Amino acid sequence: MGVAPGGKPRVSVILPAHNEAAWLPECLRALLRSEPVAGSVEVIVVANGCSDETAQLARGFAEEFAARSWGLQVIELREGSKLGALNAGEAAASGAVLVYLDADVLVSSPLIGQLAEALDCDTPRYGSGTPRVTTAGNWVTKHYTRFWQTTPFMTLGVPGFGVFAMNRAGRARWQDWPDIISDDTFARLNFRPEERIAVPATYDWPMIEGFAPLVRVRRRQDIGVQEVETLYPDLMRNDDPQDRAQPLWRRAMADPLGFVVFISVRLAIRSPILRSSNRWARGR
Known part of the structure; x- marks a missing residue:
C-alpha cells in the first residue's frame, strides 16, 4: 500500500456535509487540534x-489547515446524497488510510493518528474510535x-457510527458505495469481527434530542439496517x-427508568406516526 515519506500512512479524511453550517466549524476545529500524524493528511x-x-x-479554514501542513479540499455537489458524497470524496482522495x-x-486529538497507525498494513482492516455519546439535557434523550449504551450494538465489537476508517485493502472489497441508508452498517459488515479494530481515542457523537426526533431518526436507522440485511444477506x-x-x-x-424510556421509543418507532421520507437528514 502507498505510504508517505518515513514509512507512515498518508490519511484522507472524507467529510460529507449536507447543510451542516451549524456543525461543521467545530468539527473542523477538532480536526485541527489533532496530535501530529506521521505522514501527510488531507481533509x-x-x-x-x-x-x-x-x-x-x-473554505474559510484553508489557511489554518495549511499552517499545519494538512491539505483541505472542498467539493460541491448539486444533489444531496451522502453516498454520492462518499463516492466523490473517495475519487479525490489519495490516502492509504x-x-x-x-x-x-x-474527534479527540489522538484519534486520527491512532487510526492511521492501526490500519497501516496490507491486509484488510477497519477501525473506529471509542464513542462518547453526548446529550444536551433533554429528559427523554x-x-x-x-x-441504549448497554445494548449489544454498543457493548460488542466496533460500532463505528459517526466516524470509521479503513485501509485501501479493505476498501477494495466493493466498488462504488451503494444507494443505501446505513453506510456505516454496510462498511462495518464488510469486515469480519477480527478485522475490526477499536482504538482507545475517543470522539463525541451527539444524540438526537427529544422524543419525536428520536423516533424518526432511530426508525430511519432501523430501516437502514433492514435494508442491508435484505440486499446483502451474506454480510450478516x-x-x-x-x-x-x-x-x-x-x-x-x-x-428500570432508562428501560421504560427506551422501550417507549422502540414502540413508537413501530407506529405509523412521525414518518419521514428524507433519506439524508438526521432530524436535527
Whole structure:
C-alpha cells in the first residue's frame, strides 16, 4: 500500500456535509487540534445539496489547515446524497488510510493518528474510535441514551457510527458505495469481527434530542439496517456474536427508568406516526 515519506500512512479524511453550517466549524476545529500524524493528511469536505454556507465556511479554514501542513479540499455537489458524497470524496482522495467523518462529530486529538497507525498494513482492516455519546439535557434523550449504551450494538465489537476508517485493502472489497441508508452498517459488515479494530481515542457523537426526533431518526436507522440485511444477506455473517451480550432483563433491572424510556421509543418507532421520507437528514 502507498505510504508517505518515513514509512507512515498518508490519511484522507472524507467529510460529507449536507447543510451542516451549524456543525461543521467545530468539527473542523477538532480536526485541527489533532496530535501530529506521521505522514501527510488531507481533509476533503464534500458539500452536497447545500442551501446554506457549508462550503463557504469550510473554505474559510484553508489557511489554518495549511499552517499545519494538512491539505483541505472542498467539493460541491448539486444533489444531496451522502453516498454520492462518499463516492466523490473517495475519487479525490489519495490516502492509504481513509477516514469517514460525520460533520457533527468531534474527534479527540489522538484519534486520527491512532487510526492511521492501526490500519497501516496490507491486509484488510477497519477501525473506529471509542464513542462518547453526548446529550444536551433533554429528559427523554438522557434516559434513552443511557440505556441504549448497554445494548449489544454498543457493548460488542466496533460500532463505528459517526466516524470509521479503513485501509485501501479493505476498501477494495466493493466498488462504488451503494444507494443505501446505513453506510456505516454496510462498511462495518464488510469486515469480519477480527478485522475490526477499536482504538482507545475517543470522539463525541451527539444524540438526537427529544422524543419525536428520536423516533424518526432511530426508525430511519432501523430501516437502514433492514435494508442491508435484505440486499446483502451474506454480510450478516460478519455481525458480532450476540451470545456475549448481557441479558435484557438484567439491564432492565439495573436501570428500570432508562428501560421504560427506551422501550417507549422502540414502540413508537413501530407506529405509523412521525414518518419521514428524507433519506439524508438526521432530524436535527
